[in-house]
Amino acid sequence: MPGDDSHPAPGGTPDGGVPVSRRGFLAQGAAATAGLAALAAAMSPLRHLKDGDLPSAEEFLQKHYHEMTPADKERALNRIREQVRRRHGVTPTVSDPPPMDGVEFVYGLNISRCIGCRKCVHACVAENNLSRAPEIQYIRVLEMEKGSIDVESANHHYDSDQVPRPDKWYMPVQCHQCADPPCVKVCPVGATWQEPDGITVIDYDWCIGCRYCEAACPYWARRFNFAEPTIPPGQLNPHIAYLSNRPRQKGVMEKCTFCLHRTRVGRLPACVEVCPTGSRKFGNVLDPNSEVHFILKHKRVFVLKADVGTLPRFFYYFDERGSRYHEPIAPGPESGPLPEGA
Template structure:
């Protein structure tokens, strides 16, 4: 049954591909006409109102009609990335590198967090904000560290906004971020299928298909997602130019964003920015499908737990104690 549906989908996908050229050429013509002065064409939902040059407008116009990331061929991915790179040059005067590197086979990313070792220095949060081009104005952060009373394991009982000398005696610290659930409620909640789990386990968002309804935020039991109320404001010299389409590229306004285990880094074999920045070694990252990896050692030899495991979300983020 599924295969029949798949076939149907394939056929329709083909139709879509066939109709692509004619529609695109039409739209291109329309964009030139609009740029020439017919501002009436620019309606409220088309992101053209604030476009500076005619080139910028035509790029934005073409961007508006692109497909869902998972339905794009590699060629189409390359095209949209080329447009986004050009747009970044026009808007920010920056030469960015954007990747659409696919997941590696036999890789499933997992994370372990040592609550005995974390001392609350928050170097991870700082590194994350910089790496992922997060909005500085609203102080968006994907990671939140909580100062916890001994014996408590629910972060809602902890202090998430401490700012004093750390570590405080007889307290412990707990970092919370997106847990990349295998059975993620946020994915089910999304009405436009703009968020999904990649084969390597990372839950990603296609920012151009997100409509900003924030159902996923309501569905997430871990407060793992963030909404941007405005276009991210980042000082020009602090923008990270090494970007991934599904990761840290500068988000449009009104989208939901989240931790992606730094997809732009991890798919290159690097550690996520938080794990690299951690000064105490509390953060362990690796390939869950590799029996020789550090994360597998932790799962095998340490006392581990996952947050709200009883919900059945199956997160790929464990806490452990020494």
């Protein structure tokens, strides 16, 4: 008990002149030492920190994406290239493709055709270097009850080898790239924003990991890296971009970016390319000749949860004819011709 020995006897007059006794001094020293030892023990787990866990001076001082000069950006891309080479043993091409003028991307998903095979889910994982363990996936395919659009009755964990199952329909959900995104609004540090082509992106080097955006998203489109993301050797996609599929770090948010490293240079998102049923359509809605423009103009289109008012750029639609529900691929003799307009 520090100071105890210099106590005057209870009831006695305070006497400031008593020097600290040797015993008191030793007791104080022992208490201080024990305290420091306990503190050191409490902080001992920090010895497991690896090199990459702590930000380098360069990372620590890196500016927000919007404030980087071209030279800053070049340095950041070089740093990322170097880190990926060290950690994954491949030298990636790191780019930062800008949004194209006169382009606003939208996505159409044909629920008459989707069979719930989840090929999109896995193509997305491979393309975007998503963590395999812990498992992160941007696309969630819901197996819906026939006659209902209530997500609460959906099955998230159906067996995709058994699809399509009778009396079920399939509704894949991913980031809807809303025009009025609540996730962007709530971010306290401005680490996420909407690009001119409609894609909401995250600066993974700026995110502080508060997960407010994850709470704000009505489509459950955002994912958090609860642990260090892992990608097995040889499975890294080496074509990476700053705002999309570069390997993420522990403790930051991530989300679908419409594969902007592909789509901004004229390719299709991985999920569109892989879809075996042609249910997925993607393009520039401002181009009157685009497929998505046609779909929005002529098909029966709806958005999920229109009541939350976030104005999604992800549309579901269904065919009046040619749906897997209306026209069997090989109609039996007993099924008569469908009446016009079915």
